[in-house]
Amino acid sequence: MAVCTGCSLLCDDIELECDDGKISLTKNLCRKGEGRYRSLREDRLVPAVDGVKVSFDEAISKAAEMLGDAENPLLFGWSNSTLEAQRIGIDLAKKLGATIDDTSSFCQGYLMEKVLRGEYPTCTLDEVRNFADVLIYWGSDPSSSQPRHMSRFSYFPRGEKRQRGYEEDRTAIAIDVRKSPTVVITADGFFRIPPGGDAEFIEALLAALGGKMPKVKDKKMKKKILKLGSTLRKAEFGVIFPGLGLIYSLKDEIDKLTPLITRLNEVASYKLIPMVGHYNMRGFNQTLLEETGHINRVSFKDGVEHGPQFAVTEAVNDCDALMVIGSDLISALPAAISRKVARIPTVAIDPHRNLTTDMARVTIPSALSGLEAGGSALRMDGVKIEFEPVIESGYRSDAEILSRIMEAV
């Protein structure tokens, strides 16, 4: 059995057969996971300095030299690295007096922080499968981003107290601006809101839960929200799965969600699991929190400092060397910011060629975790999943690459 690192569900039931050192058959992968497995043979990165192929050792020395000589290095990525690599990465940042940030900085960070600090109640996906009866997919679309979420855990499976599965035992609600593939599954439970309409929807729901008329113009919607209020009150075990739709709508006003979580837990019992994308974002956030008291956006230049100025979108303005690991930062950021990134001397560590590696001065190829390298990671609900390599390759793990850079600095 293998573990897929295609998303933060870290599916650990992947069956595979190998023939002559190559994977010849897989079972249980979703389309996205299948893509990750197929990528073993596509666009693999080579060690290079300034576009010229070099040995692995030369690439490591050049990377160490660039980072070691920098006044303000920035180390970014981390959510596609194992816990072991993340720990070494944090030590490297300390040694270099660097700024360190991860993809949660412009993704699930605000919400993940609430969960990790215990401010929002949470649970495991196994508890969801066994007990959850009301599921709220809010600005999230697991059918596209965590494709086996609904079949392994949240909606379709039978569980200890949910023997009749989705047909009778579970109610699914989707709050979204578009008819996503998840919305299609939840059918009647769909609430269409305008872009940025999440705060208003929270207000309307609070009113409905308090037995008041929600302040919504559309009469049909008003009725529907009132009915939703009574459905939510009846939940035995409700779970909210917030996605980027909700986060990007509220951003640093995420506290607007707090009164709703509180109210829901006065009338029933509700948990929240952020719908993380990358396979080990939560691992990085938790590890950095334990080390520094902050989940991301940290500088080690002068002890431990934290703040918005250390968010990757800001820190790129005055860093003089950048290391990106397991992330295609140039693709992920607005072009207006990517242009700045393109000018920074960069070390890129990745299994594959991408826009960021193409613009980097130094590239270091790495193994694909779960396939070519072992380690451990935290699933989106915090459960630790360990994995072994399933095929042999000459690629080094992130942890090994970072240890080598650390030694060479």
Add this chain to the structure above:
Amino acid sequence: MAKVEVTIVTYRDIFQEEAKEIGRYSDEYRDLSALILLDRGDMKLIETEDGQTVQVDTDWGTVVVTAKLSEEDEEHPGLAFMPNSPWSNQLVSGDTGTSKIPEFKRIRAKVSATDKEVDTISDLVERIRAD
């Protein structure tokens, strides 16, 4: 040339996610990324049809992508959808406000019909490198 003002919301699509895993440089990834889903009425306004190319402009950038007719049940004039990708990211503001999170899901843009070809990933890379 007629233009229509829209708010673009980006989203993720499983077919595109799969193509991304395999490689950013594949034609498949471009075909599944360089898209804008428009309301039927908005398409009419700019005299374009499903499968034709359109130019999308914001204060921050321009891209040429393929227009597709949105499959939403309800009409949604002024609202358009794009898969999250380097194409949509050409259009996103560089201002990140106090949250330091870019406005990926509420992009104010103007869309117009064009004879130009869909931008390739290399076109985008050149533009990022040029400045």
